[in-house]
Amino acid sequence: MGYNVVVVGATGNVGREILNILAERHFPVDEIAALASRRSLGTEVSFGERTLKTQDLDAFDFTGWDIALFAVGSDATKQYAPKAAATGCVVIDNSSLYRYDADVPLVVPEVNPEAVEDCAKKNIIANPNCSTAQMVVALKPLHDRARIKRVVVSTYQSVSGAGKDGMDELWEQTKAVYNPTAEVAPKKFQKEIAFNVIPHIDVFMEDGSTKEEWKMVAETKKIVDPAIKVTATCVRVPVFVGHSEAINIEFEEFLDEDEARDILRESPGIMVIDKRESGGYVTPKECVGDYATFISRIRQDSTIENGLNLWCVSDNLRKGAALNAVQIAETLGNRVLKKA
Template identity: 85%
Template sequence: MGYKVAVVGATGNVGREMLNILAERHFPIDEIAALASRRSLGTEVSFGDKTLKTQDLATFDFTGWDIALFAIGSDATKEYAPKAAKAGCVVIDNSSLYRYDPDVPLIVPECNADAIVGYKKKNIIANPNCSTAQMVVALKPLHDRAKIKRVVVSTYQSVSGSGKDAIDELWDQTKGLYVPGQEVAPSVYPKQIAFNVIPHIDVFMEDGSTKEEWKMVAETKKIIDPSIKVTATCVRVPVFVGHSEAVNIEFEEHLDEEEAREILRTAPGCLVVDKREDGGYVTPVECVGDFATFISRIRQDPTIDNGLNIWVVSDNLRKGAALNAVQIAEVLGNKVLQKAEA
């Protein structure tokens, strides 16, 4: 049995990746539609060995469609997601619009798949922020064993998290620095990103944190446990694809680094690469195109009771966005839609 699936925002980086992953994972599809704004009407996108022409989101009728994967901004999602949901199509939304709505489940399948049943209140499921998604995949199995009290995380986030224009800006600035007179001024970012790092992602909030940092706090609490204290510093780095995170964890109980390593080796979605030698860890370049959340540098933190440090790397366009959305669709199909049709 297959489903009728619409990918909304199919011409963007995440939308294209959603189509790739649906094909790679052989998601059961009877019919697929690639939707985009009117200005992208007719643009061709790939789905496995097929080529799809985009259709106009503004005029598309979601009646009779099972699942819509949304990869557009919050403003457009606010307009079209309720229309799709009202038509009976379950929306899996990659924007931040519904993540903090108590009537919308925020799902990372490796962590809280059972919470998906809450989608019935609005017919909408939220996909978490890219930096949160990979972190909670690593945290959840450790929390189940020793209960996490506090997390201190510093992120090193690639420019692809800001979209195609940001990728182009990094590329053009890098080239421009080598050609006198062809320097490229910042436009996507407030400062030069080439050969630089920028401790600023999303807008600043009154307490001095950025919205990206706030997202990591709020989403970790909603996905894993509201009692966990989280503090984050989110930094944009000159990497095209792949987010990295240095995560310091304080537990209620002692957790030996060897046991933590074994827990993570068997945890869903995790791949441990942790050798104490040159190159015995994973970097963003190596994670591109992979489904896994890679974990390295697992070690005790001797400065606090029950402390542990880990290094977490993942392809942000995959686990941080498109892959997680498709995994949600898989859970939805297996746990909910099939039962409804039975």
């Protein structure tokens, strides 16, 4: 016996990826519905070998459906998620709307799977920010061994994190570089993204950090441990898919790089590719379409007493969004719903 599953925002990058991953992982589905706004009504999307026609989100009745995976913005989520949850359907939300709500669990299944059991208060589970999700997968097993005091992270985030418009802007600006008569002004991003990097994701806050950087701080504390100090610099780079992170970790006790490498190799969701030779590491282009969070460049930081550096790469449309949402659904089924 399987689940009745709704994918909200099925025509977007993340929504389509959710449908792909549900099929790839053979999630136990009895019925499935693909929802979109009225402007996309009737658009066809793929679910394994099946083709689904999108239905109208505004008119949809969530009664009798078990799980709704939301891949729409905060405004639409604010309107429709409570309606779905009120019918008894558990919402797994990819937006930032509920991440910092004390009554809504924020879940990365490799890190805090038990948190799904706290979903009953609002019938909503939040999916973390893409940059946070891959980082905490790497941090948690190391934290369990040596207790993390402080994390300094610099991100290199692909344009797909800004949606289809971001990907289109990079493509059009890249073509324009080679066409002297063409010029594509920035619209989605603050400055030209082609052949450039932009140290600005989301809005600026009063302390000079951006909201993307604040998210990494707040979410790491909620998911892993509120005692961990985190400082982040988030940068948009001209890569279509795949987020990368340079992570510096300070521990309460010494952790040897070889032991850290062994711990990460044995940890769920992680693939260690760490050869100290040319090409012995993973780049974002190589991780596209993969489930794993890849860890490379593991090495001691001799400038602090108990320090470690590592390089972390993941497909942000998968582990940073769609895959994590489906993994939450799997965990929810195993721990709470227990129908399949």
